[in-house]
Amino acid sequence: MPAVEQHPSAVIIGAGHAGVQAAESLRESGWAGRIVLIGEERHAPYQRPPLSKDYLAPGQAAEPLPLRAASFFEQHRIELRVDAEVASIDRRSRSVQLSDGEQVPFSKLVIATGASNRMLDVPGSTLSGIVGLKTLDDAVHLRGILEPSRNIVVVGAGFIGLEFASAARAMGKNVTVLEFSARPMSRALSPAMGDFFARQHLDNGVGLRLGEGIASFSGDEDGNVVTAVSTSGARYPADLVVVGVGVAPNISLAQAAGLEVENGIVVDHALRTLDPDIYAVGDCASFPNPSGAGRIRLESVQNATDQAKHAAHQIVGATEARYEPVPWFWSIQGGLRLQIAGLSAPGNNCVLRGEPGSGRFSVFCFDGETLVAVESVNKPADHVAARKILDQGTNPTPEQCGDTGYDLKSLAKALALAE
Structure with a gap:
């Protein structure tokens, strides 16, 4: 048996939300081998969403919010390498080469390189x-x-x-x-x-x-x-x-290694690249659209963490499954909290629920008679209900969604009890 299999090593390129979650989920899913998490930035992993909001506000602490406590990586036996640049991926030798010349072997590789500003x-x-x-x-x-x-x-x-x-x-x-x-x-x-x-x-x-x-x-x-x-x-x-x-996915390492790219690193429903030992997750991954033909690439913390969990489960040998969670997003702009569940498209039939003038309302988006997305402003209950409804594939009518007397929360609760 090759040495790399006698001493299994999982290498993760990228120490953002996706990379850190992949490392954590691998260990929690039973990966007993080495885990090396390589981050190009000089900082320990931190939360990115506050950078455009709370971090800039006067009087806020100069230090960012950490993704995990400082002790986390040692406790989980994760080798965190910060300020380390991966120069290349060698699929033949099953290793990545750092810019300082060090070779880090892998039996499984997760690419979580994210995206860069255009x-x-x-x-x-x-x-x-x-x-x-x-x-x-x-x-x-x-x-x-x-x-x-x-x-x-x-x-x-x-x-x-x-x-x-x-x-x-x-x-x-x-x-x-x-x-x-x-x-x-x-x-x-x-x-x-x-x-x-x-x-x-x-x-x-x-x-x-x-x-x-x-x-x-x-x-x-x-x-x-x-x-x-x-x-x-x-x-x-x-x-x-x-x-x-906007941003562009960081695909240069994958492309140079001979992996397929198409507005991101091409992966299958299990988030594997054409190399069965290499996965891609997060902002850099182009995956089959669960709701229709073609491929999509999503830029969100939810997608990054959910894909990382899914890939980790596949790596440790869990029953192969398709990645198809309902995507969701959020944005805070002043006193408005925008939450989105699902993916809308131009031409959708949009139904208003609530009064925009109140600053608390939702928009339900339908493709024909099928609910595909819900946008909510300062209506967290609508958002939570929408995620459950979309996840279960239940389809309230446009008339029901537009009727504020129709109890979406009860419908979502009934779906939860039926699971």
């Missing part, structure tokens, strides 16, 4: 004061330059951009958001919900410019950004520019 390619985009927000180092840098900034331009009205815009407005900053689409968060939300958030940000004093992308930036003699020019030709003063125009 960069702007317009004149002036390399000026000082134009930043992205993805990592703790990004947030530390942004936190340091945010306080003295007065006029802030945000490029992109996605979750990160609008979360940051809300935090900056709470600090009294002048904020302009440039969004090329006709409504904010257009890839993720129904038109009704997108329009609601547009009104809320405008009412909060955000200069939300829809239908305007970024054309160029101009700077001063010291190389600092001073103006953002939109595709309409409008010029906006800018001491600081935060770019949030």
Whole structure:
């Protein structure tokens, strides 16, 4: 028997939410061999969602929230390598090579490399004061330059951009958001919900410019950004520019190792790549769409942790199963907590439940007569019920969902009791 099988070793590339969960779930599922968790950042694993919200608020602690306690990794016999870059994956020798030349052998490999911010390619985009927000180092840098900034331009009205815009407005900053689409968060939300958030940000004093992308930036003699020019030709003063125009999956290691890629690292229903000993999870993984044809790649903490758990169970020899949990997402923008269950699509029939003017309502999205997604604002009970209903495949009618007298909670509770 090969030595690698006599001394099984699981290597995980990436120490974010997916990587840490994979290591924890492997150990808890009975993996007795070595576990090596390799993180490129110099920090111990930390929670990413607060970086665009709470971490930037005045008076907040400078230290991020850890993903696990400092003692966790030793207690679970997980070798955590921080500030360590994987240079290549050698499938023939079953090892990964670090940038310092060290070879780390594996019998099972989990790729959890996540995604990186997309960069702007317009004149002036390399000026000082134009930043992205993805990592703790990004947030530390942004936190340091945010306080003295007065006029802030945000490029992109996605979750990160609008979360940051809300935090900056709470600090009294002048904020302009440039969004090329006709409504904010257009890839993720129904038109009704997108329009609601547009009104809320405008009412909060955000200069939300829809239908305007970024054309160029101009700077001063010291190389600092001073103006953002939109595709309409409008010029906006800018001491600081935060770019949030989406992310691209980190696939270079997998691609160089001969693994298939397609808007992410291609995996099957069990999250295996074409190499049966190599899995990919989280933001970097392209997996079969459970609800239809094609493949999808999801960027959420829930997907990252659920996929990591699923892959770990497959690795330790649990009965092979398909990965198909109902996806869910959240965003906190000022006093609004947005929660989404399922995946909507353009052309869905959307049914309103509740009154948007109250700041507490939901939108139920149907593909024909089939419920596919529910978007809720400050209605956690609707969100919890929706996740249960979608998970069970139960299908209330559009009329029932639009009727606030129809008890969704009881339906969800009945489904739970039937399990």
